[in-house]
Amino acid sequence: GAGVSQTPSNKVTEKGKYVELRCDPISGHTALYWYRQSLGQGPEFLIYFQGTGAADDSGLPNDRFFAVRPEGSVSTLKIQRTERGDSAVYLCASSLNAGGGYEQYFGPGTRLTVT
Amino acid sequence: DQQVKQNSPSLSVQEGRISILNCDYTNSMFDYFLWYKKYPAEGPTFLISISSIKDKNEDGRFTVFLNKSAKHLSLHIVPSQPGDSAVYFCAASDPQKRDDKIIFGKGTRLHILP
Numbered sequence: 001g002a003g004v005s006q007t008p009s010n011k012v013t014e015k016g017k018y019v020e021l022r023c024d025p026i027s028g029h030t031a032l033y034w035y036r037q038s039l040g041q042g043p044e045f046l047i048y049f050q051g052t053g054a055a056d057d058s059g060l061p062n063d064r065f066f067a068v069r070p071e072g073s074v075s076t077l078k079i080q081r082t083e084r085g086d087s088a089v090y091l092c093a094s095s096l097n098a099g100g101g102y103e104q105y106f107g108p109g110t111r112l113t114v115t
Numbered sequence: 116d117q118q119v120k121q122n123s124p125s126l127s128v129q130e131g132r133i134s135i136l137n138c139d140y141t142n143s144m145f146d147y148f149l150w151y152k153k154y155p156a157e158g159p160t161f162l163i164s165i166s167s168i169k170d171k172n173e174d175g176r177f178t179v180f181l182n183k184s185a186k187h188l189s190l191h192i193v194p195s196q197p198g199d200s201a202v203y204f205c206a207a208s209d210p211q212k213r214d215d216k217i218i219f220g221k222g223t224r225l226h227i228l229p
Contacts, residue, residue, distance in 0.1 A: 004158070031215070042119075042204050042219030043159065056216065091158055098215050101147060101208075106158030 002026065004107035006092050012113045013082055021077040021110045025094030032075050033104060034067055035091040043091050049075060050098050082114045118142050119207050121220035129228050134192040136223050138205030143186065147208040149217065150179060150190050152201045159204055163190070192225075200227045 005024040013019050025032050031050055035043035045059040049069045057067070064082075069075040079086055089111050093104040120139045128134040140148075146167040151159035165172040165179045165188070172179050178191045192199055202222045209216040 033216070035217075035219075040221065042121075042206075042221045043217075045209075045216050045218070048216060093158070095215060101215065103161050104215065104217065106160065108156060108158050 004092055004094055004105050006090075006107040006110050008110060009108065010111045010113075012115060015082060015084060015114055017082050019079050019082055019112065021079075021090050021112070023075045023077070023092030023094075023107060025073065025075070025092070026105055027073075029094035029096055029105075030072070031095045031098035031102070032069060033093040033095075034075070034077050035093065036088045037091060037109070038088045046077070048098065055098065079112075082112075084114045087112055087114045116141075117220070118145075119205055119218050119220040121205050121223050123223050124221070125224040125226065127226040127228055128195050130197060131194045134190075134195045134199065134225055134227070136190040136192075136203050136205070136225065138188050138190075138220055140186050140188075140207055142207070143183075145207040148179070148181060148188055149206045149208070150177075151204040151206060151219070153204065153222070154201050162203075195225075195227050197227050197229065200225060 007022045033048040034046040037043045047057040047067050052072045064080045067077045089109040091109045093106045095102040095104045118141050149164040150162040152162045153159045163174050163177050165181050181188045202224050204222045205220040206217045
């Protein structure tokens with residue numbers, strides 16, 4: 001079956017530009033998570049959705065970052081006025097539900113490079 | 116401040132021998148621990164987990180040991196195979212919220228030598 005997919009796989013943008021990163025979770029998974037992995041670090045939590053609502057956005061680094069999941073399936077992570085420090089691999093994961101110890105399935109990530 | 120620590124950035128092990136990857140954590144409220152494996156250009160994949168009520172969980176060649184008093188866990192792979200070469204992340208579930216938010220360590224790169 002289809003796993004979690006993320007597009008684009010690579011994105012190069014100039015400092016100050018706006019970018020959108022897309023995540024398609026596994027069909028039927030109600031929980032969706034965004035993580036960011038910087039060079040030499042482990043993935044760091046950004047935000048998670050249960051259904052359409054952002055249940056916890058405590059990991060978003062500042063108000064330039066925003067994410068939506070309007071229909072409870074596909075999610076888009078939006079970054080305004082990108083900075084070089086935003087360069088990282090952005091990982092999306094989905095699970096059947098949240099809070100029940102369900103396994104999180106990760107996508108391959110989007111590598112964002114801000115020049 | 117790192118709540119999950121993997122102090123060895125890399126580890127090399129001969130094929131067929133045992134690989135031992137170590138992990139320490141600081142938050143005594145963590146109650147669920149996981150190991151993820153990651154190949155280049157792929158997302159992390161779940162390997163094995165352990166609940167804080169246990170001290171050992173085994174799945175084939177992989178065994179995870181938990182020492183709660185020392186706030187330490189380890190992953191044993193035996194025998195090590197070439198396909199085990201990857202980055203291994205130790206992780207814990209956030210104790211504050213029952214949302215399965217995962218807190219990862221920095222990872223250990225395992226090289227299996229022929």
